[in-house]
Amino acid sequence: MRSRKLIVVMLLVVLTLCLFSAVVQAEGKFKLKPGAKGKLCLTCHAAFSAKMNAKHVHTPLAQGDCSGCHNPHASNHGMLLDADADSICYNCHDNVVPEGAVSSHQVAADGNCVSCHDPHSSDNPANLVKGGSDLCFDCHKELGEKIALNKFGHSPVKKNCLTCHNPHASANNDNLLKAEEPAVCLNCHKTSSSGFKLRHMNYPVEQARCSTCHDPHGSNSGAILADNVHEPIRKQMCNQCHNEPGSAQPFAVKKAGFELCQGCHYDMINEAFAKNRLHWPLVDETGCINCHTPHASSEPGLLRGKMADVCGSCHADTLARQDRSQTKHQPISDGECSTCHSPHASNNLFLQEKKSTVDTCAQCHDWQTHSTHPIGPDVIDPRNRNVSLDCLSCHRTHGTEYKHFLYYQDIQSLCVQCHTKYRR
Amino acid sequence: MRYLFKYTIVAFLLGIMFAAPAAAAKIRHQGTVFVDNVDLALNHPEGVACSDNSFVVADTGNSQVVRYSISVQGFTPEATFPLPGTSPIIAQTNAAGDIFVLDGKSRTIIRMDRDGQVAGKLEPKGLPDPKSFVPRSFKLDKDGNINLLDIFSQRVLVLKVDGTYLRHLPLPEGHGFFSDLAISSQGITYLLDSVAGAIYAANPGAEAFELLSSGLKEHMNFPTSIAIDSRGELYLSDQYGSGLVLVGRDGSFQGRKFGMGWEDGQFYYPAQLCINDSDTLVIADRDNNRVQVFNIMDE
Numbered sequence: 001m002r003s004r005k006l007i008v009v010m011l012l013v014v015l016t017l018c019l020f021s022a023v024v025q026a027e028g029k030f031k032l033k034p035g036a037k038g039k040l041c042l043t044c045h046a047a048f049s050a051k052m053n054a055k056h057v058h059t060p061l062a063q064g065d066c067s068g069c070h071n072p073h074a075s076n077h078g079m080l081l082d083a084d085a086d087s088i089c090y091n092c093h094d095n096v097v098p099e100g101a102v103s104s105h106q107v108a109a110d111g112n113c114v115s116c117h118d119p120h121s122s123d124n125p126a127n128l129v130k131g132g133s134d135l136c137f138d139c140h141k142e143l144g145e146k147i148a149l150n151k152f153g154h155s156p157v158k159k160n161c162l163t164c165h166n167p168h169a170s171a172n173n174d175n176l177l178k179a180e181e182p183a184v185c186l187n188c189h190k191t192s193s194s195g196f197k198l199r200h201m202n203y204p205v206e207q208a209r210c211s212t213c214h215d216p217h218g219s220n221s222g223a224i225l226a227d228n229v230h231e232p233i234r235k236q237m238c239n240q241c242h243n244e245p246g247s248a249q250p251f252a253v254k255k256a257g258f259e260l261c262q263g264c265h266y267d268m269i270n271e272a273f274a275k276n277r278l279h280w281p282l283v284d285e286t287g288c289i290n291c292h293t294p295h296a297s298s299e300p301g302l303l304r305g306k307m308a309d310v311c312g313s314c315h316a317d318t319l320a321r322q323d324r325s326q327t328k329h330q331p332i333s334d335g336e337c338s339t340c341h342s343p344h345a346s347n348n349l350f351l352q353e354k355k356s357t358v359d360t361c362a363q364c365h366d367w368q369t370h371s372t373h374p375i376g377p378d379v380i381d382p383r384n385r386n387v388s389l390d391c392l393s394c395h396r397t398h399g400t401e402y403k404h405f406l407y408y409q410d411i412q413s414l415c416v417q418c419h420t421k422y423r424r
Numbered sequence: 425m426r427y428l429f430k431y432t433i434v435a436f437l438l439g440i441m442f443a444a445p446a447a448a449a450k451i452r453h454q455g456t457v458f459v460d461n462v463d464l465a466l467n468h469p470e471g472v473a474c475s476d477n478s479f480v481v482a483d484t485g486n487s488q489v490v491r492y493s494i495s496v497q498g499f500t501p502e503a504t505f506p507l508p509g510t511s512p513i514i515a516q517t518n519a520a521g522d523i524f525v526l527d528g529k530s531r532t533i534i535r536m537d538r539d540g541q542v543a544g545k546l547e548p549k550g551l552p553d554p555k556s557f558v559p560r561s562f563k564l565d566k567d568g569n570i571n572l573l574d575i576f577s578q579r580v581l582v583l584k585v586d587g588t589y590l591r592h593l594p595l596p597e598g599h600g601f602f603s604d605l606a607i608s609s610q611g612i613t614y615l616l617d618s619v620a621g622a623i624y625a626a627n628p629g630a631e632a633f634e635l636l637s638s639g640l641k642e643h644m645n646f647p648t649s650i651a652i653d654s655r656g657e658l659y660l661s662d663q664y665g666s667g668l669v670l671v672g673r674d675g676s677f678q679g680r681k682f683g684m685g686w687e688d689g690q691f692y693y694p695a696q697l698c699i700n701d702s703d704t705l706v707i708a709d710r711d712n713n714r715v716q717v718f719n720i721m722d723e
Contacts, residue, residue: 256554257576276511276529281601283531283558284575314601314619317645317664349468349711383686386458386465386713407684417686 030067041066054121061120069119086111089119097169103176104169107139115139116167136161143217150218156188157217164216181209185216199223201238202245213295226296231264233295240264241294257287268344275345281314282344291343308335311343318398325399330364332398339363340397357390367391382418449657449670451681451705453689454499454717457481460490461501466713471515471525472706474698478502479706481715482512482525482696489515489523489536492715494704499717505540514696516564518585524564531558533570535585546570548581550589557581565607573605573615580605580613580626596624596633604696606650606658614658616650623650623658623675637675644669644680649696653720654703661707666691668707686712 032040042048052061060068069088070080081088089111090096096113097104107115116135117127124131130138137144147157156163164184165176173180179187182205190196191206210216213233215226225233232240239245241260243252253260262269265288272278281290288294291310292302304310312319322332331339340360341351354360358375361367367375374389381387391397394414395405408414416423459465464486471482479499481490489505489512507525512534514526521538524546533546548557558576565571565582569590572581578595593613595602600619607613611628614636621641624633640647645665652658657678658671666684668691671677682689693711700706703720 256556259556274529278528278531280560280575280603284560284601285578315646315664317641381686384712384714387686387692387711 030072032067039064041072048120051121055123056125056127057121058119058127084111085114089113098171101169101171103174105167105176108168132159133157133161147217150224151220152222152224153218154216154224181211182206185210201236203238203242203250204245208251212293215296215298219298221296226298228298228300228302229296230294230302257285258283259287261288272345276347277349277351278345279343279351306335307337308332311337321396322399324401325405326401326403327399327405329397329399329405357392361391361397365391382420449653449655450721451668451718452721454704454719456688456709456717457492457499457501457715458713459501460486460488460504462504464504466490466715468710468713469708469715470513470528470695470710472696472698472708472715473515473517473523474700474704474706475517475519475521476700476702478517479698479700479704479715479717480515480517480523481708482515484511484513484528484710485713487511489525489540491523494717503540505536507534507542510534514561516562518564518568522585524562524570526559526562533559533562533572546583546587548572548583548587548589551581552589552592560602561604563605563607565611566609571605571607571613573602575602580615593626593631593633596635599624603648604650606652608652608656609654610656614650614652616647616660618646618648621647623671625675637671637677640669640671640677643677649694651697651699651705653699653705654701659697659699659705661691661694661697663693663695663710666693668694668697688716691716 048061051057060066066072067082069082071082072080075081077084077088079085083091093113097108107113113119116129118129119127122128128135133144133147137147147153161167164178166178167176170176170178173184177184186206213226213229214224216224218224219227221227221229232238240263241253243250243254255263258269269282272282282288284290289304291304293304294302297303299305299307308319319332322329331337337343338353340353340363342348342353343351346352348355352360354363356377358367375391375393377388379389381389381393387393394407396407397405399405400407402409406414408417412422457466460483466481466483467485469481470484473480477495478491478493481492483490483504487507487510489507491502491505492499493502505523507527509529510525510527511529512525513528516524518524522543523536523538523540525534525536526532527534530545535543535546537543551557554577556576557572557574560573560575562570562572568585570581570583570585570587572583574581574592579592580595581592582590584590595615599622600617602615603618604616605613606616613626613633615624615626615633617624621639621644622635623637623640625636626633640660644660644662644667646663647660647665647669648663649661650658656673658673660669660671662669662680666682668681669677670679670681682691684690684692686692691707691709691712695708695710697705697707699720705718705720707716707718709716
């Protein structure tokens with residue numbers, strides 16, 4: 001009897017709570033008149049009627065809940081948004097970039113959702129501002145142009161980037177990939193056929209990273225091999241470097257470091273070894289493939305990436321100096337480190353191609369028209385009797401915090417370093 | 425009772441001494457050497473090795489080694505030892521005054537006696553597989569053994585002076601690029617990662633290196649040489665940042681000294697540094713074509 005009363009009381013409490021929450025929901029936090037949600041806004045924002053007719057309407061707007069994102073009275077944020085533009089979407093879409101994601105799309109991580117999505121409505125799914133890959137190519141222009149010009153295309157790339165990539169983040173994979181290589185490739189490509197095995201010289205490539213040879217975005221080489229193919233790969237002579245395909249470790253290489261490459265590139269390596277100054281990574285355990293990819297690359301010289309990225313992977317401080325510099329040095333901006341430096345070895349300091357700094361700079365700069373200040377091996381630096389004046393006496397080629405790569409804030413401060421009698 | 429009181433005070437004072445963090449050292453410029461003993465200007469010297477009353481310079485651009493004496497009068501060039509056709513970049517000396525230099529061109533270690541007579545190249549004997557090695561740097565320990573940073577087979581090789589293999593320690597995984605190593609008087613081996621701005625350490629008898637300090641890139645650009653003072657503090661020559669960086673025994677950043685320039689106490693792409701038992705610090709100021717000598721003092 002007593003427990004029946006208890007049940008009745010509890011039911012009443014639950015019903016009251018439900019009723020109360022329904023009332024609160026109906027009125028909303030702004031206590032709008034019944035039925036006023038959204039419609040009230042549209043009495044002024046009439047242009048939004050057309051937005052409402054788009055194929056895909058953002059759920060709050062479809063429900064007439066403009067106050068889901070906007071404050072109708074006042075706000076500290078633009079567009080009367082209820083929170084910062086770069087965080088308001090996360091109020092509902094909080095799992096777009098998973099915590100600890102291996103890779104994330106910068107725009108998503110920055111909360112710049114409106115770069116890709118229309119917050120109100122769109123004729124494209126997911127309220128995207130453009131359909132298909134065109135949206136991606138708005139930012140990834142260079143890639144889009146390359147894909148358009150490729151002789152050999154990869155059909156999913158032409159259709160939709162999202163076949164392989166997640167647009168926001170990838171919890172477990174690099175490059176926003178939906179699955180790690182080779183799984184992402186094996187979703188479409190079957191490896192069991194004899195033709196496939198024959199084309200890959202019976203190496204178990206289904207266990208390897210396809211993109212070490214193939215450019216997943218297409219290329220100008222058959223079988224979408226990256227544009228620059230290492231000769232042994234082109235000739236299908238993988239066993240020139242690797243163990244035989246039927247061996248216990250078919251992908252193991254026959255020699256370590258530069259010793260493997262020296263078998264073919266002996267002239268280049270011997271020439272480098274005869275120089276006074278060697279780029280040390282050439283002779284470490286990784287050797288040539290510190291900078292080069294051994295199979296195929298979309299970059300000339302089989303570089304692992306853009307030259308500035310490859311060099312910058314170790315010399316980040318040098319490139320950062322150019323970033324901070326008020327004046328930019330064109331070869332660095334162009335990512336052409338080899339304009340001045342010889343990447344393997346040199347007899348000269350800083351692995352410069354030319355013996356003297358003046359000669360290096362003179363490749364681009366006609367210094368005799370630039371300045372009448374004497375420079376050269378016979379002009380002794382007044383600050384140090386063992387140093388002669390050259391371009392580096394006044395300029396630091398990768399940049400300083402001042403204009404024209406100068407070491408000092410202004411010309412006067414620079415000149416009085418040597419011309420001390422003019423010091424103030 | 426009185427003794428107990430005295431001992432308590434002494435123990436308390438000792439406790440304070442050891443618990444207090446080591447003050448950053450004060451470094452005072454002592455002098456600069458510009459020429460060898462025949463007045464030839466140094467040419468991009470990269471290596472220096474210290475002993476109590478002298479130091480030797482690997483005068484890289486002149487393909488020679490120069491020994492200087494240290495006295496109250498200053499630093500006097502005593503002898504020059506030509507090494508034609510080489511590019512000497514790292515120097516070391518032992519208690520007998522023998523000189524060892526790493527030739528960057530042939531990537532071999534050349535041994536000379538005190539009078540500059542070349543005794544041959546270091547040929548390791550009894551190396552375990554892999555047999556191939558490339559020395560990026562080397563240091564002598566207090567027993568006179570050669571600790572060789574082998575970047576090809578990723579290990580520190582410990583060899584007797586005649587090249588006989590004693591032991592090795594693998595380099596840690598996941599590093600950037602190791603440019604130098606240092607051995608403390610307690611036998612601790614330190615490794616300098618120039619790219620990552622990190623220091624690894626291995627105690628005597630350890631089987632692996634452990635990370636001592638990381639994130640040093642915040643304070644330096646590209647350190648290439650490491651040395652240890654009598655207190656066990658680490659000194660790094662920041663080649664691309666043209667400065668000196670001090671790191672405590674515990675791996676903590678202690679400060680940055682000097683900067684880029686051409687005057688005394690300034691550097692232009694410094695290379696190897698060394699410190700003797702009297703805390704005389706010698707730095708190969710490579711692109712200033714000179715060697716600078718400093719005195720390390722407690723601040």
